[in-house]
Amino acid sequence: xxxxxxxxxxxxxxxxxxxxxxxxxxxxxxxxxxxxxxxxxxxxxxxxxxxxxxxxxxxxxxxxxxxxxxxxxxxxxxxxxxxxxxxxxxxxxxxxxxxxxxxxxxxxxxxxxxxxxxxxxxxxxxxxxxxxxxxxxxxxxxxxxxxxxxxxxxxxxxxxxxxxxxxxxxxxxxxxxxxxxxxxxxxxxxxxxxxxxxxxxxx
Numbered sequence: 001x002x003x004x005x006x007x008x009x010x011x012x013x014x015x016x017x018x019x020x021x022x023x024x025x026x027x028x029x030x031x032x033x034x035x036x037x038x039x040x041x042x043x044x045x046x047x048x049x050x051x052x053x054x055x056x057x058x059x060x061x062x063x064x065x066x067x068x069x070x071x072x073x074x075x076x077x078x079x080x081x082x083x084x085x086x087x088x089x090x091x092x093x094x095x096x097x098x099x100x101x102x103x104x105x106x107x108x109x110x111x112x113x114x115x116x117x118x119x120x121x122x123x124x125x126x127x128x129x130x131x132x133x134x135x136x137x138x139x140x141x142x143x144x145x146x147x148x149x150x151x152x153x154x155x156x157x158x159x160x161x162x163x164x165x166x167x168x169x170x171x172x173x174x175x176x177x178x179x180x181x182x183x184x185x186x187x188x189x190x191x192x193x194x195x196x197x198x199x200x201x202x203x
Contacts, residue, residue, distance in 0.1 A: 002085050002140050003030075003049030003095045006155070007056065008104075009063075010079040011044035017073045024069070025202040032096045034198030037162070042075070045104075045198050047155075049095040056082070081147035085140065089126035092138035097157030099137050100200055101165070108151030108192040109185050117152075117185045124177045132168040135160050151192065162197060169195075 019035065022044065027033050030050075036043040050056060067078055109117045121141075129139045137157045144150040158165045168174065186192050 002088065002092045002138075002155075003051055004085050005050040005053055005056075005145070006083050006085075006096070006142060007046075007048040007050065008081050008083060008153070009046040009048070011046070011070065011074060012076045012079070013042045013044060014073055014075045015042060017042065019201055021070075021073050022202055027200070027202050030095055032098075032200065033202035034102060035201050037101070037197045037199050041196065044201075047096050053082075079148070081149065082145045083142035083147070083153050084145045086143050086152075088138070088140040089122075089129045090133055090136055090139045092140055092157065097138060097155065098200075099157040100159050101157070101162065101197055102200075103154075103156040103158070103165075103195060103197045105154035105156060105195045106149070106151055106193065107181065107185070108149075108187050110187045113185055120180070120185065124180065128168055128174055128177065129156075135165050135168065166197075 022033070025033050025046075030048060032047045034045040034047075036045065048059070063080075126139075129136060135158060137159060139154060139156045142153045142155065144153065181193075
């Protein structure tokens with residue numbers, strides 16, 4: 001099982017910033033770094049795992065230091081959110097993914113429909129995930145605990161070619177699932193649903 005909590009930090013970067021600017025950062029068992037692979041999104045992603053929420057206070061000075069250290073390459077402030085583990089159709093045996101790629105999949109669900117959504121996704125989204133376990137290393141569902149963009153967050157990890165991975169989430173079967181979700185389980189407008197793929201870095 002994954003960690004109980006994951007702190008997601010997004011570093012919006014200036015144009016032409018390279019991996020060399022982050023040589024100070026190193027991925028570990030409890031901290032992983034990724035560059036966004038989406039066109040037009042220049043972003044470094046940091047995931048930090050915690051089993052107890054009080055552990056966050058232990059890294060306060062480090063988070064403040066990172067902000068000041070990388071201020072010259074940031075195009076805006078660091079955006080952070082804390083998400084809590086809920087369930088997983090494909091378990092991750094590590095605290096955080098250790099694959100070449102991850103995908104963040106986010107959807108905001110109306111509170112009154114949340115329990116119904118949980119049952120629905122078990123029979124739809126999670127079945128698609130399990131059917132593609134040869135391509136997906138882990139797939140974990142979280143829910144926002146502290147966030148400016150609240151909702152459900154899936155962290156999906158994979159090593160295969162991105163186009164091969166994405167096929168399961170772009171074919172006709174999955175488009176039908178998305179249609180069902182849009183009719184019943186998505187709120188928040190354009191921010192209510194998004195996906196982003198990231199490549200591992202800072203090893």
